[in-house]
Amino acid sequence: MSRLTAAEDRIVESARDILASQVMPRVRAWDGGQADSCAVLPAFGAAGLLGIQVPVAHGGLGLSFHCKRQVAEILAGADFGLAMSVVNTHNVAHHLANSATSDVARRYVPALLCGERVGCTALTEPGAGSDFSAITTVARHVGDEWQLDGGKAWIVNATHADVIVVYAQTEPGSGARGIAAFVVDGRRSGFVRQARADTAAAPGIGAGGFELQGYRAQADELLHPPGKAFKAALGSINGARTYVAAMCCGMVRECLRVASAYGAQRHTFGKPLHEHQGWRWSLADAAIDLEAARLMVDAAANVIDAGGDAQTAAAQAKVFATRMAGRHIAALMHAMGAEGLLGQHPFLRHLAAAQVATLTDGSTEMLLDRVARGLRSAE
Ligand SMILES: Cc1cc2nc3c(=O)[nH]c(=O)nc-3n(C[C@H](O)[C@H](O)[C@H](O)COP(=O)(O)OP(=O)(O)OC[C@H]3O[C@@H](n4cnc5c(N)ncnc54)[C@H](O)[C@@H]3O)c2cc1C
Structure with missing residues (x-):
């Protein structure tokens, strides 16, 4: 490490x-x-x-x-x-x-x-998630300003954020080429916050949406002009994929800690769970995969800190770590018996969060495609 x-x-x-x-x-x-x-x-x-x-x-x-x-x-x-x-x-x-x-x-x-x-970054819309270039929030030049109209959905912190980086289309039909990025101030008129997304998964994330209704951005609030914004969004996403993978490691590590402590004190058939070989193997499996995921996160983070191209390393780390988290958090919860279902333990919370992690900053399928494209270009 x-x-x-x-x-x-x-x-x-x-x-x-x-x-x-x-x-x-x-x-x-x-x-x-x-x-x-x-x-x-x-x-x-x-x-x-x-x-x-x-x-x-x-x-x-x-x-x-x-x-x-x-x-x-x-x-x-x-x-x-x-x-x-x-x-x-x-x-x-x-x-x-x-x-x-x-x-x-x-x-x-x-x-x-x-x-x-509080800040948030809004690409996703009710009608466009994986296909970012299909966003329909529109930005039109009005005098020296920009007028923004459209809706965003499934945004971290949207329930309370008021400094928002918004991606919008300046030339409908032009795809990635026409997308620009703006700073939007949630305290100004034209910004209409929507209710929290109705989901039990990771409520602390504050996921929700908002509408821009004739919102006016000043000229200097254009962060990236058309032609540059799409690339800028993809430029920062490798870091996001890597830290989401690291977060999955953090959740598995905590579940492993709790299950291991429980296995030392819970007795079945006259001895602690830990002393049943069949029981402790599930913990060993989790520990091995956790170590592998951390090494992949480390490899991607090394590339990012060195200013290199982390597309493949970050995608690989996130696919591996999110799958690892989904599999092992469920297995570790099972290793706790009924006790694992109690709200005082992190298993159900972390399991739902591991599912969220498969979607944010690029779904598993998008990342598999990213890795596959890397294989083609390496031929
Ligand atoms: C809690 C939470 C927080 C989020 N925070 C943010 C945020 O802060 N900012 C932001 O902009 N977005 C955010 N997102 C949105 C996230 O980026 C999207 O959920 C993600 O991009 C997938 O889009 P979608 O949900 O619309 O699924 P869709 O794009 O509708 O896809 C549905 C399913 O089909 C699969 N799929 C789609 N196209 C293909 C294909 N070509 N081949 C194979 N499979 C395919 C997808 O992988 C997915 O499993 C958040 C999401 C969640 C759940």
Whole structure:
């Protein structure tokens, strides 16, 4: 595994501390849909965790992708929704620091870094998910401004985010070529938030949608012009695929820890579960696949930190890790017997989250295609 610097180790430690003191007491409430994870964002902001990769000149920590991925893995061990929520706000701050004009960056980045405002990135629409180039949210030039109309769905943090990177079509029918990206301010008129997505899967993720109804974006709020935005979206997605794979590792690690502890104290046929060979093999299987997934995550993260092309490495890591999580979280839950179904344990929550992970930032089928295209070009 790649080594973190001493400063990065401290950041990872602070994530563990916040988890223990602020997150663990609340995760059951998120699960019940009684609250969402934004209440703890300021604590993450104060520790610098919303700006791990954001350049120091913009108030961030300027640390590596490896560090962010490590934090994402730890957070997901507690709650995948929280991990996605934190990392998506982080990503909007990072995106604006790198791509927005200095005025726009000054307007939003500091508030995102301290957790006062929440960010999200909106590509998906009710009618277009995997086929991103088919989006129909339209951006029209009106004088010096842009008018945005359309709807977005299934967006992390959409239940409460108000600094939003929106992808929209400037030339209907032109596909990827006409797509541009804008910063949308959820506090302005023309932004209409919709209800939380009605699903029990990872409620802490705050997934939902919104409508843009005659929303006006100023000229400097165009983040990527037509012709550049599609490529920009794909450029950052390898990092997302890699940290989602890391999050799957975090969930399996936590389930393994809980099952192993239970196996030491639960007795059947006169001895602890651990002493039944047939029982402990399921834990060994999970441990082996977890290690393999972590090595794949590491390989992808190495390429990202070196500024290389991580398309194949990230796709491979995400396909392997999401499948590994679905299979082993279910098996580890089974190894707990009926006890595994109790809400005090993470199994059902993490199992549903592992399914979410197969869809976000590229579904399994899209990633298999990505890997297959890599094979063709390597011929
Ligand atoms: C909780 C959650 C959070 C999300 N957060 C965000 C977010 O923050 N921002 C954002 O923009 N999006 C987000 N998404 C959306 C996510 O990216 C999409 O769900 C994903 O791209 C798949 O799109 P879809 O659900 O519309 O499925 P569809 O595109 O309708 O596909 C349905 C199924 O068919 C498969 N399929 C589609 N086309 C093919 C093909 N050519 N060959 C083989 N199989 C195919 C897919 O893999 C999938 O299994 C989120 C989704 C969820 C569930």
